Amino acid sequence: MQKISRFDIINRLKDLLADGNVDRVLGWKKGEFRYDVTPHVFTSAQELEADFVWGDFCGANFSKYLIKETAKSDKKVAVLLKPCDTYSFNQLLTEHRFDREKVYAVGVACDGMADIFKIKKITGDGISDIKENGEDLDVYTIYDEKPVKIKKTDVLSERCLSCKSKKHAAYDELLGGDGDVLDSNRFDEVAKIEAMTEEERYAFWQGELSRCIRCNACRDVCPACTCEKCVFDNPNSGMENKSPANEFEEKLFHIIRAFHVAGRCTDCGECSRVCPQRIPLHLLNRKFIKDINAFYGEYQAGEVVGSRAPLVDFDKEDVEPKNAVGKEDK
Amino acid sequence: MYKIKISDLPALFDKLSEKYDVFLPVDFDNGAKYKKYEKGDVLSEKLNTVKSPKDFFFPQTEDMMRFKTEGKKIDVIDIREPKDDFIVFGVTECDVKSFEVLDNVFLSEPADTYYAEKRAHGVLISRACSKPSETCFCKTYGIDPSEPSGDISTWKADGTLYLRPNTDKGEAVISVISGILTEADDDEVNKEKEKINKILDRLPLKNLTTEGFGAGKTAELFDRPEWAGLSQSCLGCGTCTFVCPTCQCYDIRDFKTNDGVIRYRCWDSCMYSEFTKMSAGQPRLTQKERFRQRFMHKLVYYPENNGGLYSCVGCGRCLQSCPISMNIVKVMKALGGKNE
Amino acid sequence: MNNHEALMPLVAEIVDIRVDTPDVKTFTVLTPDGKKPFDHMPGQCAMVSAPGVGEAMFSITSSPTDTEKMEFSIKRCGGFTEYLHGVDVGQQITVRGPYGRPFPVDTEFKGKNLLFIAGGIGLAPLRSVINYCRDKKDDYGKIDIVYGSRSKDDLVDYAEILNEWCSDKNVNVHLTIDREQEGWDGHVGFVPNYVSELGFDTNRIGIICGPPIMIKFTLGNLTKLGFEKTQIYTTMELRMKCGIGKCGRCNIGSKYVCKDGPVFRFDELDELPDEY
Amino acid sequence: MQVNEYKPLIVAFCCNWCSYAGADLAGNNRLNYPADVKIIRVPCSCRVNPAFVLRAYQRGADGVLICGCHPGDCHYTTGNYYTRRRMALLFSMLSYLGIEKERTRVEWISAAEGAKFAATMNEFVKTVTDLGKNRRLEDLRCKK
Known part of the structure; x- marks a missing residue:
């Protein structure tokens, strides 16, 4: 159950629109089913009342949309940001990707998002409705009158299982209060892979990455991937490619994708959320984050606007590359 | 009509794989996926595989030819090898119908020989959808998932699999396994069909119609203001086009190896910004035009060129995969129906 | 056209290069054994390619009545044309075609000014x-x-x-x-x-x-x-890859420029969406 | 025994100011190192994008070496400090993906260290020879 209700959010957003502070709101729009929520720009109170949703399936991070949205008009846009989204928000500001003055950031408290894929693994296909019921989700299907009761904690999306922070890193106002930076276990999975033998690691990633269909969803959704022309789309880069033609191309794409956001990735988890093949892409990004923390000191991208990213910084006493590999667990 | 106990399916697959390469949907951690049958593989209960079976006929990447160059000389080398017969098992009716859509494109003159060769050697064994998903809307296009077509149709009922060959190719396959099949009548299958049809009436998208779309609707739909709102949060990734069983756009590219050039084709997506880009300009400038192209193509342009047939089969894959959950159903609901 | 191998190109040799303007050259092309690669009608196009460099659609500028050779006048404006402008006589390239609907020279044009x-x-x-x-x-x-x-x-x-x-x-x-x-x-x-x-x-x-x-x-x-x-x-001209109405990028509404065009009458264009 | 003796292909990115000069010195002093090392001169080791390393493997390299000035001696003052961070992360990632960590390496070689250059190359070629062919980051299309 989310701390703040849809009703309260709408009321506040309506006020903001009425005050003329903002002329539009970037929020979540309801879909055909409970879980297929779409990012949408709302321009009126009526529209908000009819279509705005807030609940366990509002995973989409709006930070990246602000680049496009703020360029459209001089009026302020209100944006709803969950705690993890605010880190991306700050990171984009650090990189001067949009004008802070044109944004009114509304932080919403988040209790974690559910993963429909995990739900379907329990209930099967044919979901007709999902109702929030305290700490549970009641999932109704067209095959049964009675709902399947699922504990939300059992179907939390991957990134929420190891939530790094319930504290908003940026906001103009908060709805539902603020939380704390959490002592997250998000590097456990990475450590598990590091502990494997070289052959096991190779086999693991071979299995994961071979599913890639190069739809580019991970890249296009990533708030840190904001190049105007990606090397993979640029015929002059020498590495333009559209298809996972073989194992090499798969690895090339994913290593470069993760590397390019290394030090800038806030670990928002959008890449893994959107992957149609459910490749745990966040484990690549987290590896870089973990290494950066181990080699160059704790760093959380997007925590502070204007912080210097580790890859555009150095220390004379930095670890030598040959000593780095395998020394991640200091 | 023939039948075999579900518990005897491994024997059936073993027998078939002696003669054919058999591909069937198998459950993996990340969803169902077509896989070449190996002993011990179990047919998935899930109807939708993440990727559609179009892969077998129109693979994501396909080498077409090689070039050897020496000085100013070029040598074109045909690298196609003869294809063996293969079976794709457990294809749902929407996916079977997707081949009709692809055939109209690839087999129309001049035929695409790469695709045609695979179609000639592929045997489609379909299956009735006993447990459709909430995202299914094949009925919208008049597709009947209780009456699957393909070379052989199958139904699952009461621990038994019923098989009915529909074509010569299908008969040939049946003759390979006839030793382990027994003859059956239609009763159980008819009961199963009835059951399926009752379920179809409970599907949430059962009332979706194609009203407002189809041949001749270009002028009416092209400049509708709704496109801007529908496409505003589209990321421009290619997920919908890559999981779609009917999307068929491709790119032809060259890869320079250390020894000549491979010309290959790979799936492309109208959602990509460089799709139509040329030195002279770009006719589809923003994501709105690209987004509109995809749906106009499926719902208007394709039917215009193919006797009213829509190039969507209602499999629902894009509903499940789109990162922002924008999809053809939402587009049809926003633009279709009666226009006031 | 060889229907069975619609995407398989022929090898052709550039036997003459004429410099027309600072950025246009006209290339005369023959098969290695000295013949015209294929017959065509006025207005039709061909896919010209250099392996590893690119492939693009160009109108055939020589007349069908010229049974000896085929010519392409090509303006330098992108990666592939840049390459073509840099080659010497004797360089082989590949061609395939002819593609598209020609001008109605034998029907509607007949007898007219x-x-x-x-x-x-x-x-x-x-x-x-x-x-x-x-x-x-x-x-x-x-x-x-x-x-x-x-x-x-x-x-x-x-x-x-x-x-x-x-x-x-x-x-x-x-x-x-x-x-x-x-x-x-x-x-x-x-x-x-x-x-x-x-x-x-x-x-x-x-x-x-x-x-x-x-x-x-x-x-x-x-x-x-x-x-x-x-x-x-x-x-008309739009980006093309296959030339046979299948790869899906040169369409304007339901028409494919490579197949239903490139020649259009203006009343036909009026019926198409404004996306070219 | 001699028929199939495996000779690895090594790509060495050498910084123009130190390592490339080091290679020159090695040559002038007639110090031997295997001919299978292909040197690519770069203005600074910092010019080496991680994609270059991967592309070298794609094109058939069995080992990749990045050589730059000693930290503190960069012609551009700080370039190699960035190289050091970048490559530390890249190598760690490659190892994470199960690719032999010994295949890729950074070495600091000054213009005066001709002997070190030759010794490094000899030693690296031996290491890669022992590892065998690069199988985990190969692109089959580029083979043969």
Whole structure:
């Protein structure tokens, strides 16, 4: 159950629109089913009342949309940001990707998002409705009158299982209060892979990455991937490619994708959320984050606007590359 | 009509794989996926595989030819090898119908020989959808998932699999396994069909119609203001086009190896910004035009060129995969129906 | 066309390169054994490729009546054309085709007066029709050609225009350049205006090719002269990969430029969405 | 034994100011190192994008070496400090993906260290020879 209700959010957003502070709101729009929520720009109170949703399936991070949205008009846009989204928000500001003055950031408290894929693994296909019921989700299907009761904690999306922070890193106002930076276990999975033998690691990633269909969803959704022309789309880069033609191309794409956001990735988890093949892409990004923390000191991208990213910084006493590999667990 | 106990399916697959390469949907951690049958593989209960079976006929990447160059000389080398017969098992009716859509494109003159060769050697064994998903809307296009077509149709009922060959190719396959099949009548299958049809009436998208779309609707739909709102949060990734069983756009590219050039084709997506880009300009400038192209193509342009047939089969894959959950159903609901 | 191998190209050799303007060259192409690669009709295109560099669609600029060779006039404007402009005679390339719907030279054009209007490299696709009609002059009425370019040096096929076209009895050539230039005593001004000045009667078929902006204004001016859209043709260009209406990128509405075009009559274009 | 003796292909990115000069010195002093090392001169080791390393493997390299000035001696003052961070992360990632960590290496070689250059190359070629062919980051299309 989310701390703040849809009703309260709408009321506040309506006020903001009425005050003329903002002329539009970037929020979540309801879909055909409970879980297929779409990012949408709302321009009126009526529209908000009819279509705005807030609940366990509002995973989409709006930070990246602000680049496009703020360029459209001089009026302020209100944006709803969950705690993890605010880190991306700050990171984009650090990189001067949009004008802070044109944004009114509304932080919403988040209790974690559910993963429909995990739900379907329990209930099967044919979901007709999902109702929030305290700490549970009641999932109704067209095959049964009675709902399947699922504990939300059992179907939390991957990134929420190891939530790094319930504290908003940026906001103009908060709805539902603020939380704390959490002592997250998000590097456990990475450590598990590091502990494997070289052959096991190779086999693991071979299995994961071979599913890639190069739809580019991970890249296009990533708030840190904001190049105007990606090397993979640029015929002059020498590495333009559209298809996972073989194992090499798969690895090339994913290593470069993760590397390019290394030090800038806030670990928002959008890449893994959107992957149609459910490749745990966040484990690549987290590896870089973990290494950066181990080699160059704790760093959380997007925590502070204007912080210097580790890859555009150095220390004379930095670890030598040959000593780095395998020394991640200091 | 023939039948075999579900518990005897491994024997059936073993027998078939002696003669054919058999591909069937198998459950993996990340969803169902077509896989070449190996002993011990179990047919998935899930109807939708993440990727559609179009892969077998129109693979994501396909080498077409090689070039050897020496000085100013070029040598074109045909690298196609003869294809063996293969079976794709457990294809749902929407996916079977997707081949009709692809055939109209690839087999129309001049035929695409790469695709045609695979179609000639592929045997489609379909299956009735006993447990459709909430995202299914094949009925919208008049597709009947209780009456699957393909070379052989199958139904699952009461621990038994019923098989009915529909074509010569299908008969040939049946003759390979006839030793382990027994003859059956239609009763159980008819009961199963009835059951399926009752379920179809409970599907949430059962009332979706194609009203407002189809041949001749270009002028009416092209400049509708709704496109801007529908496409505003589209990321421009290619997920919908890559999981779609009917999307068929491709790119032809060259890869320079250390020894000549491979010309290959790979799936492309109208959602990509460089799709139509040329030195002279770009006719589809923003994501709105690209987004509109995809749906106009499926719902208007394709039917215009193919006797009213829509190039969507209602499999629902894009509903499940789109990162922002924008999809053809939402587009049809926003633009279709009666226009006031 | 060899229907069975629609995507399989033929090897061809560049046997002659003519420099037309600073950025246009005309390439003469034959098969390695010295023949014309394939037959075509005026207005049709071919996919020209250099393996590892690129493949692109070009109009065949030589006339079908030339049974000896095939020619392409190509402007340098992208990666692949840059490459072509750098090669020497003897370089092999690949070609496949012919693709697309030709100009209706044997039906609607037959017995009519023809008015060709071209700008810059836009003459390339029309040259094949012009020469076809010149070679079969008994089948057609009077031919007028209005051709303009930025400068005298940018006129494609200048030598052929002067030496052959101008000396043809039933051909009238009207040349113009955008700005005054030393050594030019012909007309100066933009093509659309020149067309209005020349004031053609409507007893003819118009065929326009050139930059989009030129096409737009010329069409307007022809309409003012009383031309119907049903008697004006043009030829289009969009990005293509397959050439046979399957790869899905050159469509305008339900029409594929590679298959249903590149030649369109303006009333046909009116029915298509404005996305080109 | 001699028939199939495996000779690895090594790509060495050498910084123009130190390592490339070091290679020169090695040559002038007639110090031997295997001919299978292909040197690519770069203005600074910092010019080496991680994609270059991967592309070298794609094109058939069995080992990749990045050579730059000693930290603190960069011609551009700080370039190699960035190289150091970048490559530390890249190598760690490659190892994470199960690719032999010994295949890729960074070495600091000054213009005066001709002997070190030759010794490094000899030693690296031996290491890669022992590892065998690069199988985990190969692109089959580029083979043969």
